[in-house]
Amino acid sequence: MDNTGVETEVYSLVVPANTLQATGRLSITLFGNVIGLGGSDEATLRAKIGGTTITSRVNSVNSGTRGFVIEANWVSEGATSSTIWMRSQGWVDTTNPFALDRGASTADLTTELTFSVTWDWTTAGAGRTYTMEYADAVLYFPVG
Numbered sequence: 001m002d003n004t005g006v007e008t009e010v011y012s013l014v015v016p017a018n019t020l021q022a023t024g025r026l027s028i029t030l031f032g033n034v035i036g037l038g039g040s041d042e043a044t045l046r047a048k049i050g051g052t053t054i055t056s057r058v059n060s061v062n063s064g065t066r067g068f069v070i071e072a073n074w075v076s077e078g079a080t081s082s083t084i085w086m087r088s089q090g091w092v093d094t095t096n097p098f099a100l101d102r103g104a105s106t107a108d109l110t111t112e113l114t115f116s117v118t119w120d121w122t123t124a125g126a127g128r129t130y131t132m133e134y135a136d137a138v139l140y141f142p143v144g
Helices: none
Strands: 008-015 025-036 042-049 052-060 064-076 082-089 101-105 113-121 129-140
Touching: 008 025, 008 129, 025 113, 042 064, 042 082, 052 082, 064 113
Parallel strands: none
Antiparallel strands: 008 113, 025 064, 025 129, 042 052, 042 113, 052 101, 064 082, 082 101
16 A cells, blocks of 8 residues: 555455454454555554444554554454454554454344555655555354
8 A cells, every 4th residue: 555645455354244253352453564654644444343333543653664563352342242352562652562452243243344554645656655564363162
């Protein structure tokens, strides 16, 4: 994603109805590179269910090319209750690089839903880029 200040979807996954069950968890990990100019460079990450933002994180982006990891975990707490935990590592604000952000959702997990992650630069600027190199999604079910 180039130097736009417009929110852009960088990953999405359609989750079939009843996939998370009553206590399941979907873990998404995104790996990539970001080029920042430093100074006031900031990017906002958002985790969404069905287009609704559940949690977001504003990150300071250092100058130069940096690798990063974004992790988002969608945890079911029943048919209509879930939580998303999201963190980013590798290029985030160095004062709190491993902070977790969390948000609650009342999305109906018995229906098909789209889980997505979006990115946007606070302001557009030549030289700012984001490239996702690899993504994986793992579905966990409780044992017992």
